[in-house]
Amino acid sequence: MPLYKTQELKIYNSLSGEKEVFTPIHEGNVGMYVCGPTVYSNVHLGNVRTFMSFDMIYRYLRHLGYKVRYVRNITDVGHIVDDVDDGEDKIAKKARVEKVEPMEIVQRYTVDFHEILRAFNFLPPSIEPTATGHIIEQIQIVQKILDSGYAYESNGSVYFDVVKFNEKYHYGQLSGRNIDDMLSNSRDLDGQSDKKNAPDFALWKKADPHHIMRWPSPWSDGFPGWHLECTAMSTKYLGEHFDIHGGGMDLKFPHHECEIAQNEAATGKPPVNYWMHANMLTLNGKKMSKSTGNNILPGEILSGDNTILSKAFTASVTRFFMMQAHYRSILDFSDDAIVAAEKGYNRLMEALTLLGELQAGKNVSTLDIASWKKACYDAMDDDFNSPILIAQLFEGVRFVNLINDGRESLNASDLEEFIKLMNAFVFDILGLDTEKGDSGTLGKLENVVNMLIQMRNQARANKDFAMSDQIRDQLLDLGIQLKDGKEGTTFSIS
Structure with a gap:
């Protein structure tokens, strides 16, 4: 029997502002859409945190x-890529500055995105569609919204009529904004x-x-609006009504608000159950x-080539640091914080190594594994509360040390379940990786x-x-660059 039948998972729904029991539309199946990156530069560390949160959520589901x-x-x-409709798009701007084709920019930073996520041990999504691959679907949705009367054409462009839409539906339901305030405060x-x-x-x-990137449409040679692509791709692969839509807090308005409006205008029903x-x-x-x-790129954490941190840190240490905060909480990244996280991570890995060497005791277990297991699942079932889970994992570390010291014992079946659960929560759910996170080797x-x-x-x-010079040059050949400064010589790894 699958675990979801015995667990009551609650998810904080941004739409209602409350934690709600998760009930998928189709039992045993979950459709989840997460807004991905705009590939005009190296992926931002804040974006990596967002994608890491949903990677953990994907893993737990x-x-x-x-x-x-x-x-x-x-x-x-x-x-x-902004909440305005005028200006120069970021991909084309970058291409013009570097004197290359826009798709060269796209390719370069898509590769960077994938390499960074691979380094941080992300699972690939089921489907990773591109906006340029779904222009036809976007044009079709524009036509549907025009036909429904909630959009209008103006000089070759098509705009969504927010005021008319709000007569029947509620524009602002996700962000809590009022249409009258928006009208009075707008320029x-x-x-x-x-x-x-x-x-x-x-x-x-x-x-x-x-404008370089353009496509033919019934209205003009042009390009789709920012919000339209996610409406097209989410509904194409998950249907007009699906379970979960995720993204960063900064996307709540206008991006996700506009997605809801577009879907309701085109289909007459809300698209998503849990935002x-x-x-x-x-x-x-x-x-x-x-x-x-005041900026650091994910790759610079791994290489140590930055002015923010005292040394390089592994991907698993960085991931462990991020998992120590709830995904809905603001997280502050600093050298002191990640140094402390590294110590905690090393303790956890040392305990897992020791765990594999423990021997089962007598038939009677002296540790309550059932209660500990319930506490772990209760944490994750409470809106994916990874920091509470980690606290329980360190309770597991305490168990390991007690058993190793001979002060407590587990019978064979309890020890087997304990080992299985520790590994499942650490590696399968939190996504930590001993090889990529081998701080001892580093x-x-x-x-x-x-x-x-x-x-x-x-x-x-x-x-x-x-x-x-020989020492400096041979280290450089190995990808280790020495830097001489007033405070002495430091190094970075490329």
Whole structure:
């Protein structure tokens, strides 16, 4: 019997603002859509946190025995990635600056996205559709919304009529915004806008002569609006009504609000039962920003090539750090925090190694594994509460040490279940990986490099510059770059 029949999973639904018992539309099957990246730059660490949260959610649903169709898109279309309908799209802008084709930008950063997620031990989604691969479906939805009377054409562009839609439906139901407030607080139309009302959003935009990414449509050569692609791809692969739609908190408005409106206008019914939103990641207590330098890329954590952290950290340590916070909580990333996480991670891995060496005791178990197991599942069933689960895993670490010291014992069947559960929660659900997270090996490498740095310093002091240069150059050949500064010599791994 699948586990989901014995567990009552509750999910916080952003639409209702409450935790609700999860009941899929089709028993035993879950359809989940998560908004993927816009591939115009290296994937942002905050985005990695969001995708990691839904990777953990995907893993737990599968662990419970659900058959999950997980769809996560790639935004590779040339449109404005913002809550406005004017300006230059980010993919085309990057292509113009670098003097390459837009699809070269798309390819480069799609590869980067996949490489980073692979390094952090993500499971691939069931389907990973691209926006450019679904232009026909997007045009069809625009036509449906026009036919329903909730959109209008203006000078080759098509806009969603928010005011008319709100006469029958509720625009603002997800974000809690009021249509009257939106109308009164919106900027005054300058008389040159193609919109009837400022809150109206583009379903299809006519491309100006310089816009590179464009497609023919019944209205103009142009490109789809930002919100349309997710409506097209989610409903194509999950149906007009599906279980879970997820993304970052920043997408709640306008992106997800507009998705709901588009679906209801096209089909007459709400598209999603459970809306889920992961919270943001800050860095040293502040918002991450490239312009201020308060920024770090995921790959820079692994290489140590940054000015934020004291050393390199493995992908599993980083993942463990992120799992220590609930997905709906703001998480602050700092050197002190990840150093502390590394210590906790090492304790957990050492206990798991020891766990495999434990011997079963007599027929009577002195530890209550059943209660511990229930506490682990209760944590995950309470809106995927990974920090509470981790606290229970460290209770498991305590069990391991007690058994190893001979102070407690488990009979053969209880020990077998304990080992199976510890491994399931650590590796299958939290997604940690001993190989990628081998901090001990990383520490040994760090010690060896520091020893070579000392040898190089001694060679320089002896004016043996040939030896000094040889050590530096041979390390560089191995992908280890030395950096000489006022505080001494540091290194980074590429």
